[in-house]
Every structure is written in structure tokens, then in C-alpha cells.
Amino acid sequence: MLKKTKWLKNSLKHHIRVLKKPTFAEEVDALGRTPLHLASAEGHTEIVRALLQATTQVCFAFNRDERIPLHLATMRGRKEIVQELISAQPESIRVNFNEESVLHLCVRYNQWDALKCLVESAACNELLISKDRHGNSILDLAVMLKQKKTIKYLRSVPGIERESTLRRLWGCVQSTLGKRLKNPRNWIDKTRGSLMTVATVMATMSFQAGISPPGGVWPKDMKRDGYTCLEDST
Numbered sequence: 001m002l003k004k005t006k007w008l009k010n011s012l013k014h015h016i017r018v019l020k021k022p023t024f025a026e027e028v029d030a031l032g033r034t035p036l037h038l039a040s041a042e043g044h045t046e047i048v049r050a051l052l053q054a055t056t057q058v059c060f061a062f063n064r065d066e067r068i069p070l071h072l073a074t075m076r077g078r079k080e081i082v083q084e085l086i087s088a089q090p091e092s093i094r095v096n097f098n099e100e101s102v103l104h105l106c107v108r109y110n111q112w113d114a115l116k117c118l119v120e121s122a123a124c125n126e127l128l129i130s131k132d133r134h135g136n137s138i139l140d141l142a143v144m145l146k147q148k149k150t151i152k153y154l155r156s157v158p159g160i161e162r163e164s165t166l167r168r169l170w171g172c173v174q175s176t177l178g179k180r181l182k183n184p185r186n187w188i189d190k191t192r193g194s195l196m197t198v199a200t201v202m203a204t205m206s207f208q209a210g211i212s213p214p215g216g217v218w219p220k221d222m223k224r225d226g227y228t229c230l231e232d233s234t
Contacts, residue, residue, distance in 0.1 A: 032064035059089035099133035
């Protein structure tokens, strides 16, 4: 039993030494996957750490499906590995897949723990309001997928809630303008009618004021027939 345990320890040390070699870490299989892709997807944290000690550049390696290791870890909900990967290469969080951010992948695959981990990362503040190719933010996507827990969490994040409020306000403005401009001729005709009514009322009031001014306007010694003539006072 002791011999078997010793053999296992020596074997593990040997494999770790192999994993730490840059040449091994950068090898790819027929699907374009590096060892880091495989370890990240399967959740082998210790192997991921060993591979990252060899080189961190593999964090940016794309497989045949144009995914980096962080994408695979996110889609599988490997929270610990997500932390290891963004710690080794913080910039990898900005690499998109199919015009979707890594945060969109979290929501799409309903990986709440991974999403929370990434949102709390200082490196992803600008991604909170990023849009996918359809113009959806991560909050929009969560609403579409009816993920109540995710929606509640995202609305508690200041940057996301502020952006959501601004978008709702802008949506109201666009909706109002859209209704007005849907049939611009009718809108102009209605507006013209209102303006003509106001103008007519104002003109009538001015005319009435001119021909029937209030008391004190006409002097007592002037006739009110449109001509100025003094009355004979003798």
C-alpha cells in the first residue's frame, strides 16, 4: 500500500512537471483545443493552475469554435476556474464569442455563480451595459429568458439599473415620437387646426378691443364715429 501511494505521488509530480512545460500547454488537438480548454471545461482546477504557470497566453487561444478557455468555463459554470483565468489574464474577459460578451454567455447558459463572479470583477465594468448583436444587454437577455434570480441581482447593480432607467425613458420618448410621426400629415393637419383656432380667437379679441375699447380710452370731447372733432363748448 505504501509503495502504491509513493508511486502515485511520483506520477503526479511527473505529470505536473509536464503540464508546466510551455510546449505542452500550447499543443492543440484536431478541434483546436489546448489542454487549458479541456481542463477549464471539465473543472480541473489544479491542472488549470499548472498550465497557467507554464504560460498565460493560452488564455487567448481560440478553438475551432472560436471559444477561449474562459468561454468554456463560463458555459459550464466553473466558478473557481473562471477566477483563475481572469486572475491570470484579466483582459481575456473582453474577448467576445459570436458578438456576445462573456457575461451574455453566463446569462444564456444560466450560470448565475459565474455571472456574479465576473460582475464583481473590476475588469468588467464596461461590459455591464454592453450589447449583443441583437442589441440586447445582459439584463434584456435575462428578462427574455425569464431568469428571475438573475434579473433581481442585475437590477441591484448600480451601473446596470441606471442604464436600464435611461433606456426606458428613451423608449418612452421614441414611442411618443413614433405615434406622432406615424401619420405626419394627419398630425400636421390636427396641429394646424388647433393653431388656426387659437389665431382666430386672438384676432377676434383684438378686433373687439379695437372697436369697443374699455372706458377712458376715448376723450369726452370726441365723437365716436371714427372722426376726431371737438364738440362746441360755447
